[in-house]
Amino acid sequence: MENGKKYAKELDVAVRVVHMACSLCQRVQAGLVNQSTDHVKSKDDNSLVTVADWSVQATVSWILSESFRDQNVLIIAEEDVNTLSEADSAGLLTPVTNTVNEILAEASKYGFQSPKEALGGAQILEAISRCNSTGGPTGRHWVLDPVDGTLGFVRGDQYAIALALIEEGNVVIGVLGCPNYPMKKELLNHHHHKYSQSMSKLSDPTSHTWEKGCVMYAQSGSGEAWMQPLIHGNKKFEWPNSAEKIQVSSIDDPELATFCEPVEKANSNHAFTAGVAYSMGVKNQPLRVHSMVKYAAIARGDAEIFMKFASSGYKEKIWDHAAGVVIVEEAGGVVTDAGGRPLDFSRGVYLEGLDRGIIACSGPSLHDKLIGAVYASWDSSNL
Numbered sequence: 001m002e003n004g005k006k007y008a009k010e011l012d013v014a015v016r017v018v019h020m021a022c023s024l025c026q027r028v029q030a031g032l033v034n035q036s037t038d039h040v041k042s043k044d045d046n047s048l049v050t051v052a053d054w055s056v057q058a059t060v061s062w063i064l065s066e067s068f069r070d071q072n073v074l075i076i077a078e079e080d081v082n083t084l085s086e087a088d089s090a091g092l093l094t095p096v097t098n099t100v101n102e103i104l105a106e107a108s109k110y111g112f113q114s115p116k117e118a119l120g121g122a123q124i125l126e127a128i129s130r131c132n133s134t135g136g137p138t139g140r141h142w143v144l145d146p147v148d149g150t151l152g153f154v155r156g157d158q159y160a161i162a163l164a165l166i167e168e169g170n171v172v173i174g175v176l177g178c179p180n181y182p183m184k185k186e187l188l189n190h191h192h193h194k195y196s197q198s199m200s201k202l203s204d205p206t207s208h209t210w211e212k213g214c215v216m217y218a219q220s221g222s223g224e225a226w227m228q229p230l231i232h233g234n235k236k237f238e239w240p241n242s243a244e245k246i247q248v249s250s251i252d253d254p255e256l257a258t259f260c261e262p263v264e265k266a267n268s269n270h271a272f273t274a275g276v277a278y279s280m281g282v283k284n285q286p287l288r289v290h291s292m293v294k295y296a297a298i299a300r301g302d303a304e305i306f307m308k309f310a311s312s313g314y315k316e317k318i319w320d321h322a323a324g325v326v327i328v329e330e331a332g333g334v335v336t337d338a339g340g341r342p343l344d345f346s347r348g349v350y351l352e353g354l355d356r357g358i359i360a361c362s363g364p365s366l367h368d369k370l371i372g373a374v375y376a377s378w379d380s381s382n383l
């Protein structure tokens, strides 16, 4: 069976539920920025988790289980219930439960059925903890990052909701919801100038012009990647009517290329990537953006290169990359590790065997040059 038909229902459900998650996150983010509520917690590794992360995970888990009742739905997702269940977090289950029920009450807008009764705390915890698959080379696994770039989310900046489907170790579907990433690049540039290294800020008084984010999606092997606007107000959600095809940039001259990378030095070695970019002849300043919006930027031609070189002890997780990789590839781009090998999504929760870092390019010619530059810079760096 042709891939396009084989995963038609899965893609349909995935796109709809990501739209739902975008709406959920927009509400929570507006609440965080305007009311500075206490809905953010630190995890054991000192990273952040918010009401939105748990609420999206519960919502997506519940919708996927309902939509594929005849299957044993396996989900790999970032969050667990430990922090949520801990004594000092007890106050968080109520806002999570309310947030999930609020969006599920609007399920029909997205073509889903609402639960007959509002979900209780125990059902919410169950939906979150059900996402405990560990992946691997066989079977079908959904992969979810409920909020990618949680730091960007709490800063009122860029973040993404990432949902992918892995079958027999290969990513077959990727969906990226980018609630603060406007459909039009002109808007992005406007905010980029205004805020220097940040694409956009929620505190911008003219925010109505960019609050319309986008959802991107692709099926592997289709040779097509798509983008559609978020829906607002009471408009009924129709798709794929409003979708437009996206493609990577045609720029292959490093002097004209823009590279993007994580905002935080702790997540990627800025000094190393600056050296690589310089040695390739890249002239533009790096575009530092939170979350998988970086993959989105490559897929639709807003930037040409993405690099992430985490510190040597850090193991990359599959949910931080699966959706972005398939969308970039289907839009015409190339994504590999620093040794030029494709990322391996078949070995569990981590991208095992990753050679040094992750690089994505708008085309093979830039990619070749980048691999060469990484090799040349590696020995002289102290990574």
Ligand SMILES: Nc1ncnc2c1ncn2[C@@H]1O[C@H](COP(=O)(O)OS(=O)(=O)O)[C@@H](OP(=O)(O)O)[C@H]1O
Pocket (backbone or CB within 6 Å): 047, 078, 145, 147, 148, 149, 150, 151, 152, 261, 262, 263, 264, 265, 266, 267, 268, 289, 290, 291, 292, 310, 311, 314, 317, 320
């Ligand atoms: N030490 C370290 N090194 C590398 N990567 C790490 C590290 N710690 C966390 N993470 C993962 O990075 C995800 C956020 O990546 P970003 O590109 O958004 O980073 S940044 O905020 O722009 O700096 C982030 O995803 P979320 O937790 O979903 O936000 C993490 O999975």
Ligand SMILES: [Mg+2]
Pocket (backbone or CB within 6 Å): 047, 048, 078, 150
């Ligand atoms: Mg996290």
Ligand SMILES: [Mg+2]
Pocket (backbone or CB within 6 Å): 145, 147, 148, 149, 319, 320
């Ligand atoms: Mg993430």
Ligand SMILES: [Mg+2]
Pocket (backbone or CB within 6 Å): 053, 078, 145, 146, 147, 148, 149, 150
């Ligand atoms: Mg996350």
